[in-house]
Amino acid sequence: MxxxxxxxxxxxxxxxxxxxxxxxxxxxxxxxxxxxxxxxxxxxxxxxxxxxxxxxxxxxxxxxxxxxxxxxxxxxxxxxxxxxxNDALRYSEPIENTTGRSVTTGLILENISANDILRCLEQMPYGFRTIFNMYAIEGYSHNEIAKLLDISESTSRSQYSRARSWLQNKLNDLK
The missing domain is CATH 1.10.1740.10 (RNA polymerase sigma factor, region 2, helix turn helix motif)
Structure with a gap:
């Protein structure tokens, strides 16, 4: 049908x-x-x-x-x-690069499975994960995210940047 x-x-x-x-x-x-x-x-x-x-x-x-x-x-x-x-949306948790390594600007995904990436996303702090999902996966703009979550556009941008860094560190650990 x-x-x-x-x-x-x-x-x-x-x-x-x-x-x-x-x-x-x-x-x-x-x-x-x-x-x-x-x-x-x-x-x-x-x-x-x-x-x-x-x-x-x-x-x-x-x-x-x-x-x-x-x-x-x-x-x-x-x-x-x-x-x-459930008060899971927190946007002020800084993620420090505690490994002492520099974070690369691009993700190199060779030898990393989709399941590994999904597991990393599931471990991501809620606030980071929410904004990462909305921007990178769902395609919302930072302006739309800001309105939906009642945050500033700059908060959305900074949390997305932190989420990417967090994910890059996790994926680097898998290599």
């Missing part, structure tokens, strides 16, 4: 169409939520709640742009709400 027909059926609260949308999006939205929370169990809870919200708000989807992109924003916002409720 084409996506547009599924969306129309979901707007009519048809359970079969909702199940298909759920099955198509579940694994990708779980990955989004897990990148933010760092916990598969927490991500599962957020995804369940996110689908409830998605089906409640599907009537607001205008059909312009990607449906998955529209849905992804719901799950990102649900993840951010979870992090705010």
């Amino acid at each position: 084409p996506e547009s027909d599924l969306i129309a059926a979901c707007k009519k609260n048809e359970a079969a169409a909702q199940r298909i949308i759920y099955e198509r999006l579940y694994s990708r939205m779980l990955a989004v939520c897990q990148r933010y929370t760092g916990s598969r169990e927490t991500a599962r809870d957020i995804v369940q709640d996110g689908f409830v919200v998605l089906f409640e708000k599907i009537g607001t989807y205008a059909g312009t742009g990607s449906f998955e992109g529209w849905a992804r924003k719901i799950f990102v916002n649900m993840s951010l709400s979870y992090l705010r409720r």
